[in-house]
Amino acid sequence: MSASAKPIANTRSATGIPTARLITWWVIASEIVIFGGLLASYIMHRIGHPEWAESASHTLTWAGAFNTFVLLTSSLFAVLAHKAADAHDGPKAAKLLRLTTLGGLIFLCVKGYEWTIDIREGFVLSSGGFWSFYYTLAGLHGLHVLAGMIIMLIVAADAAKNQELQRVECIGLYWHFVDIVWIFLFPLLYIAR
Amino acid sequence: MSAQVEHAEPGIFQKYLWATDHKIIAMQYLFTGMAMALLGAFFAYGFRMQQGFPNQNVPGLGLITPAKYNALVTMHGSIMIFWVAMPVLIAAFGNFLIPLMLGCDDMAFPRINRLSYQIFLLSALVLLSSFLVKGGPFGGAWTAYPPLSASGAYNLTPIGATLWLLAVALEFVAFLLGGINFTVTTMNSRAPGMKMYDIPILIWMIILANVIFMASVGPLIAGAVMLLFDQTMSTGFYDPTRGGDPLLWQHLFWFFGHPEVYVVLLPAMGIVAEIIAVFSRKKIFGYKTVLYTTWAVGFLSFVVWAHHQFVAGIDPRMANIFSITTLLISIPVTEMVFLYIATLYGGSIHLDTPMLWALAFIAEFMIGGVTGIFLGSSGTDIYLHDTYFLIAHFHYTFVPIAIIAVFAGLTFWYPKMFGRMLNETLGKIHFWGTVIPFNVIFIPLFITGIAGDQRRVYNYAQFAEQSRPALQHLRTTSTIALLVMLSFQLVFLFNFVWSLRNGKSAGANPWRSTTLEWTVPSPPPHGNFAEMPTVYRGPYEYGLPGRADDFLPQNVPE
Numbered sequence: 001m002s003a004s005a006k007p008i009a010n011t012r013s014a015t016g017i018p019t020a021r022l023i024t025w026w027v028i029a030s031e032i033v034i035f036g037g038l039l040a041s042y043i044m045h046r047i048g049h050p051e052w053a054e055s056a057s058h059t060l061t062w063a064g065a066f067n068t069f070v071l072l073t074s075s076l077f078a079v080l081a082h083k084a085a086d087a088h089d090g091p092k093a094a095k096l097l098r099l100t101t102l103g104g105l106i107f108l109c110v111k112g113y114e115w116t117i118d119i120r121e122g123f124v125l126s127s128g129g130f131w132s133f134y135y136t137l138a139g140l141h142g143l144h145v146l147a148g149m150i151i152m153l154i155v156a157a158d159a160a161k162n163q164e165l166q167r168v169e170c171i172g173l174y175w176h177f178v179d180i181v182w183i184f185l186f187p188l189l190y191i192a193r
Numbered sequence: 194m195s196a197q198v199e200h201a202e203p204g205i206f207q208k209y210l211w212a213t214d215h216k217i218i219a220m221q222y223l224f225t226g227m228a229m230a231l232l233g234a235f236f237a238y239g240f241r242m243q244q245g246f247p248n249q250n251v252p253g254l255g256l257i258t259p260a261k262y263n264a265l266v267t268m269h270g271s272i273m274i275f276w277v278a279m280p281v282l283i284a285a286f287g288n289f290l291i292p293l294m295l296g297c298d299d300m301a302f303p304r305i306n307r308l309s310y311q312i313f314l315l316s317a318l319v320l321l322s323s324f325l326v327k328g329g330p331f332g333g334a335w336t337a338y339p340p341l342s343a344s345g346a347y348n349l350t351p352i353g354a355t356l357w358l359l360a361v362a363l364e365f366v367a368f369l370l371g372g373i374n375f376t377v378t379t380m381n382s383r384a385p386g387m388k389m390y391d392i393p394i395l396i397w398m399i400i401l402a403n404v405i406f407m408a409s410v411g412p413l414i415a416g417a418v419m420l421l422f423d424q425t426m427s428t429g430f431y432d433p434t435r436g437g438d439p440l441l442w443q444h445l446f447w448f449f450g451h452p453e454v455y456v457v458l459l460p461a462m463g464i465v466a467e468i469i470a471v472f473s474r475k476k477i478f479g480y481k482t483v484l485y486t487t488w489a490v491g492f493l494s495f496v497v498w499a500h501h502q503f504v505a506g507i508d509p510r511m512a513n514i515f516s517i518t519t520l521l522i523s524i525p526v527t528e529m530v531f532l533y534i535a536t537l538y539g540g541s542i543h544l545d546t547p548m549l550w551a552l553a554f555i556a557e558f559m560i561g562g563v564t565g566i567f568l569g570s571s572g573t574d575i576y577l578h579d580t581y582f583l584i585a586h587f588h589y590t591f592v593p594i595a596i597i598a599v600f601a602g603l604t605f606w607y608p609k610m611f612g613r614m615l616n617e618t619l620g621k622i623h624f625w626g627t628v629i630p631f632n633v634i635f636i637p638l639f640i641t642g643i644a645g646d647q648r649r650v651y652n653y654a655q656f657a658e659q660s661r662p663a664l665q666h667l668r669t670t671s672t673i674a675l676l677v678m679l680s681f682q683l684v685f686l687f688n689f690v691w692s693l694r695n696g697k698s699a700g701a702n703p704w705r706s707t708t709l710e711w712t713v714p715s716p717p718p719h720g721n722f723a724e725m726p727t728v729y730r731g732p733y734e735y736g737l738p739g740r741a742d743d744f745l746p747q748n749v750p751e
Contacts, residue, residue, distance in 0.1 A: 007299040008725060009292060009382035019301050019381045026373040030407045037412025037448075041419070041430075041441055049436055125426050129436035132428040136418060 024170040028177045031144075035181050038140065042133045042188065053193045055130035058123060063114045064190040067107050068182060074103025075179045078172040081159075085169065090162035097156040097168065100175060104149040111142055134189055141185055144178045213303035214719055218310050219289035220610075225317060226281035229272050234679055236269040240651075245672025247652045260349065262651035263332030268320075270335030271357065274453070275364050276317055278595035282460040283368070283406075284313070286602055287375050287399045289610065293710035293717060294393050296384025296726040296748070301377050309371035316363035323356035331357035334649065336446060339431035339439045343423040355424050362417045365410050372403030384709065384748075386728035391747065393708050393732040394483055398463030402456045405491050409452035416445030443505055447498035454590065455494045459487060461598030462529060465551045468605050469533055471706045472548035473540025474743055476733040479532045486532070489525035497522055503571045504578045512571040519569030526562060530555060541736065545704075546620035550601030553628050554593045561589030564639070579649075582642025585635040592631055600627070600685070607689075608703045612715040613696030619688040626681030633674035637667035707746045708732050 010019055046052055081096035115135075118124075125135045148171065155171045158164045212218060235253075242249075243257040250256055257265070288306065292299055300306045323330040331353040333342040342358075345351025379392070379400045419430040420442065429435030431442050470477050477483060499507055499515040533555055542548070564586040567573045577583060600623075607615050638646075641664045646653070653659045702711040709726055710717070726748040734745040745751075 007297070007301070007303060009297040009299050009301045009378055012297065012382045014383045014387075015380050017381070019377060022381060023302065023373060023377045026376055026407070030369050030373065030411060033408055033411025034414050035411075037445060038415035038418075040412070041415065041445070044441075045436070045438070048438075052436075125422065126428050129429065132419075132422065132430055136422065136428075140415075140418065 018166060020166045020170050021173070024173050028173065031177065035140070035184075038133075038137060039184060039188070042137060045129060045133065046188075046192070049129060052128075052130040055123070055128055055134075056189070056192060058118070058121065059134070059190045060114050060117065061190045063110055064186050067110050068186050070103050070106050070110070071179045071182050074100045074107075075176055077103065078175045082169045082172045085159065085165040088162070088165065090159045090165055093165065093168045094156040094160035097152050097159065097171070101149045101152050101156070104145050104152075107145055108142060111138065137185055137189065141178070141181055144181070148175050148178050211307070213299070213307050215288045215292050215300050215303070215306060216610075216717060218306050219285050219287075221310050222280045222288060222313070223285035225314060226277050226285060229276040229317060230281075233269050233272040233277055234682070236265045236272070237675065238679060240265040240269070241672040241675050243651060245669040247654060257651065259651045260329065260332060263334075263649070264330045264350075264353075266649060267332050267334050267357075268330055271320070271361070273591070273595060274335065274457075275361060276320065278457045278591070279364070279368060280313060281599050282457055282464075282595065282602075283399060283402060284309070284371055286395070286460060286464065286606075287371070287403075289606065290710060291375055291378055291396060291399065292382070293609075293713070293721060294396050294708050294732075295379060295382060296387065296709045296722065296728060297378070297382045298720045298722065298725075300374050301382050302374050305370055305374050309367045309374065312363055312370065313367035316360045316367060319356055319363060320360035323350075323353040323360070326352040326356065328353055336450070337420070337442075338446075339420065339423065339442050342442075343420060343431050343439075345424070351424070355421065358417055358421055358424070362414060362421075365414055365417075368403075369407060369410065372407055375403050376400050376407075384726050384728045387747075390481065390484075391728055391731050393463075394466040394477060394480065395460070395463030397484055398459040398466075398487065401487055401491050402459040405452045405459075405494060406456045409449045409456075409495065412445045413449035416442055440502070440505060440507070443502050444498070447501045448495075451498040451501065452491075452494040455490055457594050458526075458590070459490075461554065461594040462487075464598050464602040464605070465533065465554050466536075467706075467708070468547050468551040468601055469536050469540075470733045470735060471605075471704050472543045472545060472551070473537050474543075474735045475536055475540040476731075476735060477532070478535035478538075480731065480733065483529060483532050486525035486529045490522060490529075493518060493522040493525070497569075500569050500571075500574070503574045509571075516569060516571045520566065523562060523566060523569075530559060530562075546615070546617060546624060547601050547605035547704075549621065549624050550597055550604060553624070554597045554601060557589060557597060557628070557631070558593040561586060561591075561593065564589060577642065579647055580642035581638040581646045581648060584648055585638040585642060588635050588638075592635075596627070596631075600624075603689075605704070606710075607692070608699030609710055609715045609717070611693055611696075612699055613692050613694075614699050614703060615692045615696060616688050619684055623681055623684040623688065626684060627678055630674040630678035630681070634671045634678065637671045640664075641667050705742070705744055707734050707744050709747055712746055712748055 013019060015022065077096045077100040081093045081100065084093040084096060123131050125132055152171050152175070155164070155167045159168055208214070208217060212221070239251055239254045239257060240262055242251040243262055248256070254261070288300070328350040331337070331342070331348065331350050333348045333350075333354060337357070341347050342354055345354065348354050379396055383392070419428070422428040423430050423432065429437040431437045431439045433439060466477055466483065496518045497515060499511060500519045503512050564582070568577055568583060568586055604615055604620055644661060644664055646661070646664065647659060650656065650659055653661065699715045701714055704711070709728070712726065713721055728747045729750055730745065730747055732747055736743050737745060
């Protein structure tokens with residue numbers, strides 16, 4: 001759909017907030033309650049089961065820490081991409097978005113390596129309460145990383161042609177959200193004893 | 194933004210199967226919802242026949258075995274809430290009316306809108322597919338409490354239970370997409386001049402319903418993932434023997450489930466508000482107060498959920514708190530009803546069919562609200578919990594919402610949707626033929642419930658302490674009234690189809706209404722407005738003295 005085919009409804013801004021940014025915030029709000037519900041369930045269980053700390057001690061804290069660093073760095077590229085898009089430099093924004101995607105890829109690879117070690121040690125989804133939450137929370141987050149990467153590549157392809165540059169900011173917002181979720185997951189799953 | 198945009202008429206496939214036009218998507222939701230309603234009604238017929246005439250062959254369904262009974266009850270509940278009330282009240286009316294009432298050409302994101310319906314349709318198909326699998330559809334009640342729902346060894350429908358869960362999760366995704374689109378459209382795409390308090394109450398209600406839905410459904414989506422893993426990957430999230438907790442599901446479910454009541458109530462309240470303003474030719478009494486009460490309801494709806502769990506072993510001190518919040522929420526709802534009654538007071542009331550439905554909504558819903566007080570107070574609830582008193586109470590809230598208000602809205606906007614008027618005589622026959630039997634179905638169930646009839650018992654005669662043969666005539670009365678009510682729906686279906694061709698031509702504004710959807714031709718063309726409107730005033734300027742016409746549309750400059 002070319003820009004001219006957008007409905008008038010899409011081009012109005014009664015609040016003064018651009019429509020694309022507005023819907024991104026609503027999507028993030030709806031995601032916050034999904035992760036919020038899961039995290040709240042985990043925290044309640046964790047408080048009720050001090051013995052889960054033993055399971056948690058088997059997680060690879062250094063891998064989680066490295067991944068935190070990778071995600072934060074990729075978020076920096078997302079910010080720079082937004083800056084480039086604001087300066088109407090589509091190709092540069094596209095390049096930076098692809099670097100962000102690379103960060104996501106490294107994150108998932110490390111995750112895969114980590115899970116392989118965990119599974120080889122015998123810790124699988126059904127190995128106990130902690131591991132169930134560990135795989136569910138990190139898995140749901142990993143799916144969000146993957147989805148963000150796919151969307152980012154699509155946005156980058158458009159941005160390279162200087163089209164739909166407003167989307168660079170939106171996918172950046174989403175990426176920061178995914179990043180922040182990880183900031184909650186890392187201490188709660190890896191560090192908490 | 195008055196520049197006129199050319200909208201080409203799309204081809205058949207584009208128009209009906211791959212549509213992005215909000216009016217077509219509204220019709221897709223409406224007709225899918227109506228088809229599912231027929232199915233839900235058929236299931237109610239099945240299990241009510243078993244209650245009215247135990248262990249006899251039911252025409253069309255055969256002998257109702259316990260497993261079949263459970264499946265019928267579960268599917269009736271799930272379908273009527275998730276595949277009838279939600280798509281019709283929110284998605285069909287929301288899709289049709291939001292762009293028209295706000296004065297724009299479509300939703301802000303038409304393709305997200307299309308995706309929303311497609312996922313919804315998929316969810317319905319997934320649910321229906323559970324009728325074809327080994328073991329049949331899920332029979333563990335629409336609330337799906339674990340451990341019953343978590344283990345195929347308990348519920349005996351391992352595939353049906355998982356398909357049910359997937360269908361519900363897909364339905365949530367569809368309504369998240371649709372709801373976010375509705376909200377953004379309302380926030381950003383209004384006609385120039387339409388301020389926050391110029392938005393018709395129905396649109397406010399649909400948007401607030403969507404916000405409540407969005408804020409409450411997330412934890413249940415998380416809960417559904419956990420239940421799915423318990424079912425299929427042998428985790429133990431809800432298994433107390435493995436460190437899990439079955440009560441967690443109840444919390445996650447009702448943290449969504451109770452706000453959900455208000456998610457469907459608010460659009461119904463909005464439909465009724467539009468109709469009583471038009472048919473009493475009066476401004477809504479206290480427009481802003483209606484909104485304040487709605488916000489209060491929305492907020493309080495998040496702190497009442499545990500009143501569903503008074504007998505589930507929660508801390509009695511918690512039960513006290515939740516009793517109080519539950520009683521509190523009745524205050525804003527009551528105030529809303531009072532505002533509607535105040536709107537009627539001194540109005541020039543026209544008893545056309547939509548108005549009859551709207552008035553019936555207020556009357557019947559009040560019975561539902563008042564009986565809710567007994568269930569919301571933990572003391573009385575411990576006795577009444579899971580009896581037919583609860584069933585009757587729930588249906589005195591839900592039938593007014595999902596049936597009566599929907600008929601109010603359909604009879605009111607039918608002329609706009611299809612360009613023709615419905616037949617008034619048939620409409621009134623259908624109205625009385627629905628509302629009277631409705632009361633005859635559920636008043637006896639209040640009585641059997643108080644006498645102790647537990648719900649989800651497929652044959653009382655098999656349980657000595659439950660049998661109470663003296664109550665059988667009430668159970669049978671209820672079933673016969675259901676048959677009467679269902680047969681009167683044929684009148685509506687006939688009227689609906691017959692009037693498509695033979696109804697009186699409606700014209701743009703048959704009800705002499707002020708909101709923007711009535712300023713365009715019926716049915717509205719692709720793109721809605723030939724010239725994009727500008728709004729000059731609020732939506733309820735009726736009964737104006739000293740004017741040739743007693744109303745002033747929102748888009749007419751003084």
